[in-house]
């Protein structure tokens with residue numbers, strides 16, 4: 037399951053795309069063009085990109101509100117993602133979901149969700165549909181370590197294991213749930229250790245190393261696809277910016293952040309590509325340059341898109357317009 | 366037409382829909398081996414097997430959560446919550462998830478889910494097992510809430526709910542399971558969002574749903590003997606609420622009583638009354654009356670429980686005062 041050179045380069049490109057996308061989103065936020073909460077994925081790119089690379093096109097993804105990176109890694113249109121962040125009609129969710137609720141079902145991307153832990157239950161249900169309909173699908177369910185102390189996590193793991201449902205649980209352990217360090221919230225600070233309570237095989241890996249992530253995800257996906265039931269991966273990682281924009285970050289020191297920045301997954305993969313002679317410095321710069329161009333176009337598209345029409349307010353509350361008394365006696 | 370119980374009507378609807386559509390399945394606590402805690406799903410495990418009749422752990426969040434996910438993925442799950450009281454543990458799933466996904470993702474996701482639950486009081490189950498919580502869910506745009514009162518409506522509404530593309534909360538009443546009623550032999554649906562006149566009259570409109578429809582009908586019977594002609598409107602669906610038959614009836618009777626098992630303050634009756642005021646103010650001969658549940662946690666003692674729920678006598682008294 038080694039990664040070939042082209043694959044590594046395309047993963048590098050995806051990570052850079054996510055980084056630049058997030059930086060541009062932060063700028064839009066500061067300009068007042070993005071409202072609500074904005075949770076950035078900077079620092080955690082290797083987890084999403086590495087794990088999603090192990091999926092097939094028919095597989096499903098269900099994730100939390102820190103979802104931009106996952107959406108980009110799955111190949112959702114960056115223009116329509118940025119438009120969603122700006123609340124425009126061209127956005128993937130029609131401007132009705134915003135940053136936390138990105139979805140493109142045509143790509144098996146069933147959404148980001150804003151209620152901590154809730155989507156873990158939905159992922160298990162999607163896995164049930166795949167098993168019931170005998171579809172060859174794996175559901176990748178992504179959440180933070182802070183979500184593993186909520187009831188849903190435990191109910192979901194129990195049922196998934198009991199019914200041998202095809203789901204890979206991917207925990208992004210970035211050490212903090214908002215401002216609460218994992219040891220201050222979880223009696224068992226290792227999420228992988230929790231999986232044994234449900235008889236689910238689990239592994240704890242370095243989530244800053246994309247090859248490690250990819251290999252672990254490929255093994256997990258193969259296990260799940262073969263019908264042996266769920267698998268859990270705990271990817272140790274770190275988010276460089278605050279929990280969301282405007283986080284005063286009183287819970288950690290600048291030194292700590294700087295230490296983790298030395299393990300920046302993009303820098304590390306860049307170095308690896310150079311040392312293996314796959315790309316030289318110019319090659320890396322070229323990627324950065326190309327991606328910056330893409331992001332410029334993305335920003336222009338999003339900014340020039342229209343807000344949703346006022347009629348959209350009442351659309352999609354129900355699957356069909358309510359037709360009171362239709363067929364009534 | 367055949368004469369069957371409310372319980373059989375619910376079961377027949379489930380069975381017929383499962384025979385019609387292989388994507389329909391049921392899951393919940395004790396639905397399989399036990400046969401349903403109110404015996405609704407009796408023998409269904411034997412008939413359909415454990416892929417389609419799924420016993421679950423006692424975990425309401427995942428029962429409804431997995432139902433939502435399965436519905437998103439193309440199935441038509443019918444989840445059973447033993448009682449609507451336990452539905453509170455799944456209320457985040459219903460309110461923050463089922464009701465939101467179609468809108469929040471701009472139509473990309475559909476949630477054709479039915480959640481069945483038993484509501485109401487009358488069996489001395491005390492405070493935590495006797496509530497009428499329909500208003501909590503009927504308040505939520507994106508959900509549909511139905512509460513049938515008769516075997517005919519129970520069967521037709523459940524079939525309609527299973528075929529509906531939106532999440533439907535279907536609340537049964539435990540005291541209604543043994544009641545009997547006429548049901549057509551073939552396939553039929555009762556539309557969601559259509560109130561129904563259960564008895565015609567001209568002096569006063571009595572509005573009710575679920576078990577209170579029977580209380581209203583009993584009161585109308587007594588009133589009839591005393592020369593007051595009452596019309597009984599069964600709401601059947603609380604969201605979307607169909608006020609048309611209520612308003613039409615009220616324009617004729619100019620008097621209205623809402624009979625509700627739930628609590629008066631902020632209850633369904635308040636919404637019904639205000640809509641009458643908004644839509645038919647000029648037809649008002651007297652203030653609208655609410656006969657509602659006592660505003661207390663349900664007590665256990667038989668005599669106290671009986672005092673907490675509206676009776677036909679209460680409705681008769683209210684009607685006489687109103688018309689008097």
Ligand SMILES: Cc1ncc(C[n+]2csc(CCOP(=O)(O)OP(=O)(O)O)c2C)c(N)n1
Pocket residue numbers: 102150151152153179180181182183184208210212213214279
């Ligand atoms: C049920 C619920 N409770 C609280 C919140 C507020 N909240 C949003 S994110 C968050 C922290 C979650 O941490 P974690 O799961 O570790 O994910 P991370 O943000 O670190 O990626 C909290 C408490 C919420 N959205 N939902």
